[in-house]
Amino acid sequence: MRRYRVFVVIVAYLACCAFITIYSWAAKVALRPGHVIPLEKEPSRAEVKRMFARGEPDVWTGKDLETIGMPVGGIATGQLYLRGDGTLALWQIFNKHIFSGYGADNYRTYRPESPVDSGFAVVVSQDGKTLARPLDATFGTVEFQGEYPIGIVRYSNDEFPVKVASEVFSPFIPLNAKDSALPATLFHIAVENNSRKPVDVAVLGWLQNAVCFDSAVAVHANRRTQIVNEKGRTLIVHTAEKAPIPEGADAPREKIVLADFEGADYGDWKTTGEAFGTKPAAGTLQQQNPVSEFLGKGLVNTFLGGDGPHGTLTSPAFEVSRRFINFLIGGGSQQNQTCINLLIDGKVVRTAVGKDNEKLESYFWNVEELEGKSAQIQIVDDASGGWGHINIDQIELDDRPAKIQLGPLDTLPDFGSMTLAFAEKGAAAGAVQETLKAVAGQPWAEKLHAEENTAYPVNKNRSAVLAAPAVKLAAGEKRTFTFVLAWFFPNHEKGHEYANRFDGAPAVAHYVLDNHKRLAGDTKKWHETFYEDSTLPRWLLFRLHSTVCNLATGTCQWWKSGRFWAWEGVGCCNGTCTHVWNYAHAPARLFPELERSAREMQDFGEGYHEDSGLVGFRSDNNYAADGQCGTVLKAYREHLMSADSAFLKRNWPRIKMALEFSIKQDGNDDGLIENSQHNTYDINFEGPNTFVGSLYLAALRAGEEMAKEMGDAEFAKRCRGIFESGSKLSVERLWDGEYFFEVVDLAKHPKHQYEKGCLSDQLFGQGWAELLSLGYIYPPENVKTALESVWKYNWAPDIGPYNVEHKPERWFAREGEPGLFTCTWPKSTYLPDGVFYKNEIWTGIEYQVAGHMVAEGMVTEALTICDGIQKRYHPAKHNPYNEIECGDHYARALASWGVYTNLAGYEYHGPNAHLGFAPKITPEDFRAAFTAAEGWGSFSQRRKRDTQHQLIDLRWGSLALKSLAFEVPESFEKVKVNVVAGGSPLACQHTLNNGRLDITLNEKLILKEGQLLAVTIQR
């Protein structure tokens, strides 16, 4: 909220009138043939009405349920999905690096898989008959409603006397990162007697022991399952433990060498493709790093002709006649692509991959349960990129496992514990057995075990079950059963923050239940404040908050050291990349402590270069121009979201040096960076441009503000001077009348530039400046016109025609769907070798642009862009919670929060205890949640002809306030201001300038949870 425009959207759907003005002249522009994006594309009146209407939450049923996978684990504790039918899926909680892909394959329609068996069933007895149904798609009618973080699945069936609503979530409390990062999921299973007669109801819950999930095939160990009664609760506790190597009476038989690859050819093994050639390799191949630790003189090595070729090598059938299959393995680490498989009846029953290392290492499969079967070994090279090959040697059948370097059992990444806890005392084992007997024959019940303490070989999958004791429900009566699923896998390479606080899954479950009222209560309070208690369109709230779930996926980690670390997308592109995270605003506003840790421990810690001020963009030695400037902006944002100036004081010298690094790139202090600028499009811009340039100018403004606060007047002045020059020169040299372009010598730099193109991100830094209340960095009229041009030239209601002309590298939108292109050349020659990803649609850029549009009053356009994302991610097509770019759950999508805060015209300076709002949508009646450094709550505003009422309702934590700012209509030329907190009037001063009302309280106020601050402005 920086300035106050004459034009304010008063009645939502009147906004579409604005289009008429914008587009009356549009048809006059001469467009390049091939730029097949319509200039006229205002949404219909009905569409506008729908988008602006408050609406109801989406409820999905039927086929739509299949794509849904809503993250329901704690932040940075792995990735556990709640599927549309209420079952759990994915289960990526075992510290394995799961690479979700570079994007090309991610955007597809599929049902998330569940490799771990778990579930709930409701068992009812009525009139001497026992009926049971599992809580899944087979129940009958199933409805899913999921507004992150809370998923609700409703089950009903006319043939079944009870209906069920299952509420599933992990505690999620803004500003309380630790309680939002619990490796646990809560289930509130509400069962209601739908019939006219009493009914006895029991709820069963089960969970497979998946400890040693990946290593089970390669370790000699036992899994153990116990049913534990403690603290008035019953828990299934799954662990694993060492097992003795079978010896003595059961003497090991002589080993059988299946293949040593010492022959002149592959013998009776059969090859396909080119990768294996006609004979084993003699060692290292051409252009390959040294291959070592194979046996004898030959091995399988598919680097024949480099990584490019594919192929398979398959053994003849053999009998599995020993307990283990031992072999040596090296090469690539890609699942299913650079692997060795054990096939039975042609189906893969064991698989192993290399570690992106040429050295061969011992590995083994435990195949005890397969003894006597006929099997084949198949070696696969189905990869062409880096590490697209596999090395194998010395395959043996043996009764002893090879000595491998997996390390002791309790250090394995997937070693730990899992639990399913019932919040009360469960039924006794005997009673559970009786229930199981009563439901025998149902497929889900067949595999369940109710033994109280049992150990079994680690490669056996067993599911244990517990039961809530049967209770009688009268007709219409309802009862809620509370369960907690918890996991504890501390052996992540960098450790888990959660492991600092707990010693096992049972401890996590007990913590959740000991604090159940507060954890569930605060989570629901946030959900209610954000979704229910708001005037914003419900679909929009869904969309803007859905991306926050990325924090609870494989994209994010919170290390034992306290450092927040992230990929770009799940398992893809490491190092909390500064330029991708440049877009992510949600974590900073919801969990500022996580972002502060990334600044201090990475950007100004491990990735910081003391000598130069360079911030390695993946915590390395490499410079990204946008990431470097963005780091300064993030530092200022983290300061604004702090309760005091301690963060800024600690980091200021390094923040200043980081900015000076960018000033050095500028070279002559004129405010334009002209040299080579590596950036988020994975290329370098080679001339002045406003993508990096606006970030640079915004960083200078942030530097100026921080320098002033730190009493460094000289540096503040220097920043100001460079900023003013850069702002002026950008307009002089980079403005084409409609938008900002790049000045570059294409003869010298023919590739990767955008030159006269219209880049959607051309005002990225201006959008940042808006979010940090830094004001205009270019003249307002240029900013508005450029944003309108981005809409005009880059927004396509149907991306099809343009993508037929100009194919994208990756499709993140399909024909018929809307989207905002990264870059187009509406008026000049298309650059086929221009900036990478030019023809792609990235939700992160769309949110970035939409957020900025909101700030500029282009609310209809902004909502249309967000609605486009909502349409593309409808569950009929895609998982609505998984916005994809380079990998699943891509971090850039966290830009959505910028749209949200701009809709409220939110401005905040924690250390100054300043809070302001200027709603950009329905300012006459506005209500929305907000967060501050130490508290969050609800802001509402009501505007009438002569009065404007503001209410700040603090729902959680505390809020220090010394000054406030609001926007009033132009007609309010002189006002009276009345501030009341906790029922008492507060003395204050105010100033009114151009519709901006600044209020300064005489005394600093600390608003406490549950307290209200009311401001009445009287004209």
Ligand SMILES: [Ca+2]
């Ligand atoms: Ca060999």
Ligand SMILES: [Ca+2]
């Ligand atoms: Ca290959």
Ligand SMILES: [Ca+2]
């Ligand atoms: Ca310069």
